[in-house]
Amino acid sequence: MTNWIKAANPLSTIVGVDEARAAARMSSVALWLSAAWGAVGFAWMMTNLERIQTAMSAAVAAQTEGQSAKAAAMANSLVANGAQTTLIFAGIIVAVQLVLGWYQWTRPNRYIPIIFLLLSAYALLTDVFGIVSAGGIAVEATVMNPAWRTIVGLVVVALCTLLHFAGLRGALNLDKTAG
Template sequence: MTDWIKASNPTAPITTEAEAIGATRASAVAIFLGVLWGIVGIFYLMTAGQALVDAAIAEATAQAPEAAGMAGMMAQGLLGLSIGLVVIQLIIGLVQWFKPNIVIPIIFAILVAFGLITGLMEAFDVAQPETAGAFASPVWLTWGGLAVMAVQLVLHIAGIRGARALDKLRMAAAQ
């Protein structure tokens, strides 16, 4: 357990290849955390969130009746897209675990930072349309997602540092 805490600390010194691999795998752990939170979101979407999606679609079709035929397709498409993104995220997490590199942590750090900013904007109703409150996620889902993304950002930063140190250590060993 202490090794994982050290590996996920973005300020810990990295001196060996094993420590670098552990730090790089912290990014994979962050991705797996996102997968678990995505499963929670999908479960919510399939249960209580379905009423929210139905209300949003009913509101959209009331404003544009020609969109009524697409309403059911949109709801299923949203669920399918959510499941597809979680599966892709799981595959990328496995790639990062077994073949650690620096590209995946950088991309995910950028995506998580963007998610944090937009999530905070949603939580504090910044630049939201006036109808957004009727279709907003529940508070526990919003703040839980923000907490998960904050942890993910720390782990991805540790992953970037670990991948950079791993490259340096392997380069030094090759010379």
Template structure:
């Protein structure tokens, strides 16, 4: 366990190929953490979240009658998109685990950074918009998501460092 904690540390020195591979795989672990959190979100959306979403669409339909027929479709679309994102993350996490590279951690670091900024801006903007109170994300999901995003960002940074060092060590071995 301490080896994975050390590998996930973006400031830990990387001196050999095993350490570089472990650090690059930290990004895969971050992706798998995102998959687990995505599954939690899907379960919530299939249970209590579905009722909340349908109530929000129904409230919007009161103001715009053309929205009335979209209630079930919107919920199913959100559920389908959530499942698709989790599956894509799972595939990319497996690719990063089996063939560590620098591209996947960079992409996910950017996406995670964007989501973190978006979540923090949502916190700052809370209560300022005209969104009904029932469409608000539950506090456990909001704070849990932000915490996981911070952990993921740290692990993706470690993954970038590990993949870069792994490439450097392999290049030196091939040309050395």
């Protein structure tokens, strides 16, 4: 267990190929953790699909109030299947993360950690900025995004960012020792 803790630490010193491989595999752990969180979100959306669709329709109705009937009809057509489309994309993203996590585990490389470090850091920054600019988590809590999902999501994204950074350090170290 100590080796995994050391591998997950983005500031630890990497000595040898085995430690570098273990650190590079932290990006796989981050992808699987993110996929697990995505699966939780997928399940939550499945159980609340009707409520989400109703909330989306109400939001569109409020935003198109006072506009022409044509504009309102166009906006309603855009969200008619919005929740189902979001569900499909969420499932695809979970599947891609699982596959890329497996690939990074079996063939550690630097490209997957670079891409997902950038994506997770961007997600973390935009989430925090969104909460700060909205006035706090209580403002963010809606039918489509309850406060518990926001808080746990921030923790997962922050942890994944650190694990992808550790994975990148391990992958770069593997490149040095191989070349």
